[in-house]
Amino acid sequence: MEKQVPLRLLAPLDGEPWDIDGYRTRGGYEAWQQVVRDRNPDRVIEELKQSRLRGRGGAGFLTGLKWEKVVHHRTNERYFVCNAGEHEPGTFKDRYLVQHHPHQLIEGCLIAAFTVGAKASYIYLNAEFLDARASLEKAMDQARERGFLGKNVLGAGFDLELEVFEGHGSYVAGEETAMLESMEGRPAHPKQKPPFYPTDFGLRGKPTLVNNVETLSHVPHVLRHGAQWFTEVGVEKSPGTMLFSLSGAVNRPGVYELPLGTPLRHVIDECGGGVPHGRRVKAVFPGGPSFSMVGPDELDLQMDFDSLKKAGTGLGSAGVIVVDDATCMVAHTLALSTFFREESCGQCPPCRIGTERLEDLVATIEEGRGTRNDLDKLLQICGFVKGTGFCTLVTGASVLVHNSLRLFRHEYEDHIAGKGCPFNPTATESAVAVA
Ligand SMILES: Cc1cc2nc3c(=O)[nH]c(=O)nc-3n(C[C@H](O)[C@H](O)[C@H](O)COP(=O)(O)O)c2cc1C
Numbered sequence: 001m002e003k004q005v006p007l008r009l010l011a012p013l014d015g016e017p018w019d020i021d022g023y024r025t026r027g028g029y030e031a032w033q034q035v036v037r038d039r040n041p042d043r044v045i046e047e048l049k050q051s052r053l054r055g056r057g058g059a060g061f062l063t064g065l066k067w068e069k070v071v072h073h074r075t076n077e078r079y080f081v082c083n084a085g086e087h088e089p090g091t092f093k094d095r096y097l098v099q100h101h102p103h104q105l106i107e108g109c110l111i112a113a114f115t116v117g118a119k120a121s122y123i124y125l126n127a128e129f130l131d132a133r134a135s136l137e138k139a140m141d142q143a144r145e146r147g148f149l150g151k152n153v154l155g156a157g158f159d160l161e162l163e164v165f166e167g168h169g170s171y172v173a174g175e176e177t178a179m180l181e182s183m184e185g186r187p188a189h190p191k192q193k194p195p196f197y198p199t200d201f202g203l204r205g206k207p208t209l210v211n212n213v214e215t216l217s218h219v220p221h222v223l224r225h226g227a228q229w230f231t232e233v234g235v236e237k238s239p240g241t242m243l244f245s246l247s248g249a250v251n252r253p254g255v256y257e258l259p260l261g262t263p264l265r266h267v268i269d270e271c272g273g274g275v276p277h278g279r280r281v282k283a284v285f286p287g288g289p290s291f292s293m294v295g296p297d298e299l300d301l302q303m304d305f306d307s308l309k310k311a312g313t314g315l316g317s318a319g320v321i322v323v324d325d326a327t328c329m330v331a332h333t334l335a336l337s338t339f340f341r342e343e344s345c346g347q348c349p350p351c352r353i354g355t356e357r358l359e360d361l362v363a364t365i366e367e368g369r370g371t372r373n374d375l376d377k378l379l380q381i382c383g384f385v386k387g388t389g390f391c392t393l394v395t396g397a398s399v400l401v402h403n404s405l406r407l408f409r410h411e412y413e414d415h416i417a418g419k420g421c422p423f424n425p426t427a428t429e430s431a432v433a434v435a
Contacts, residue, residue, distance in 0.1 A: 005233050008241050009217050010257045018138035023103040029148055031223035032107050036154050041115040050227035052239050057212030058317045060305040069199040070116045070209045079203040080118035082109050084125040084213045085167050085174030088288050091319035093243035094213035096255045098132040102139035108216030109162055116209045122165045124179055171343035175391045176210040189347040190391035235261035238304035242318050249275050249324035265299040267320055279324040287316030289336045290396030292403040328423035329408040330415055334362045340397035351394035354385035358401050365412055368420035
């Protein structure tokens with residue numbers, strides 16, 4: 001059993017989540033007060049760089065470096081946006097943080113907005129998260145009453161507002177350039193990167209800091225306790241803790257905070273209580289459906305950005321989806337392929353056409369109308385579309401199918417030979433529904 005590490009982001013609070021006093025008894029808003037007293041953005045950025053905090057929204061980019069890029073632009077017009085879009089199947093940790101630990105996020109947003117000198121600051125919140133929004137708004141009111149937010153912040157002679165921007169729940173709208181487009185009233189279409197990185201060319205064409213909810217929630221802790229403290233857990237290149245959204249075939253799905261580098265087996269067995277109904281692990285998506293699955297012989301993999309990349313998969317935003325051995329992998333792949341097809345914004349032809357063709361072919365095989373030729377076609381399409389498109393959606397769709405075929409080709413062949421699905425549909429349906 002691994003050493004237990006005290007919770008950082010999910011440390012229990014006294015009282016209701018929006019109650020500012022509960023947060024303050026644990027040192028809440030001390031980092032913000034210090035930042036306002038010091039008025040030294042370089043020092044904040046240096047501490048973040050020392051901490052080696054990496055973004056928790058999927059790409060794992062170094063947070064301090066990103067803030068520095070925004071600050072280095074010689075302009076008085078910069079923006080800050082907290083990304084609380086969260087629309088990927090199997091990822092639900094950001095809405096948990098917003099709802100249950102809103103002050104920690106507000107404090108992180110205030111520090112970020114102040115440090116980059118944002119002219120306006122937004123929390124882009126998925127419109128479906130009604131409970132999270134209610135909790136966040138109550139917490140913002142309290143922070144405003146106490147002078148942490150709003151007019152003449154902490155009597156220091158400047159104003160800082162945070163505005164909740166209602167994001168209209170699509171997966172692609174969580175991609176940062178698409179999100180910024182939608183915030184300006186245009187369709188949520190991603191932009192080509194390079195050159196359109198938000199740090200250089202963001203909201204209204206100006207340098208914009210975009211960070212994930214969880215990334216920002218770490219910031220007050222890093223500043224209050226110091227970079228050294230932050231790096232005491234986790235691994236060299238991925239320090240700190242991370243929230244794992246655990247779903248699928250486990251007894252206890254939920255959000256778990258663990259040090260980066262924790263073995264996948266620990267997440268499934270110790271946190272999730274293992275696989276229900278005496279079944280076994282058949283496959284696991286360690287970083288959501290856009291990254292390759294791993295098999296039951298790979299459960300000792302360490303859950304951090306570099307270890308998973310080295311193993312040919314990725315951590316993403318740590319949405320761990322467990323698939324058990326009663327599940328039909330063709331049906332499972334079909335459900336996720338449908339998700340990708342539905343969520344393609346249609347802007348890039350390889351994505352628009354590719355996600356549709358992949359879904360069609362997998363459906364044909366699942367329904368017992370497939371041929372061996374379809375397997376070759378699937379691989380061919382995967383090869384054509386991978387890496388195309390202005391965002392990674394189509395690559396995710398291609399990796400899913402390619403990886404499913406590589407690990408479970410025999411199941412596709414059984415569907416073709418038997419002209420139908422050999423699995424019990426009820427078992428598969430429940431697995432897919434949870435994912
Ligand atoms: C299709 C797609 C969807 C995404 N959805 C989200 C999201 O819901 N929330 C999020 O924080 N990042 C999302 N991202 C990643 C963002 O583009 C961006 O990298 C992130 O918000 C940066 O914050 P971080 O540096 O703190 O991780 C998505 C990326 C892609 C390609």
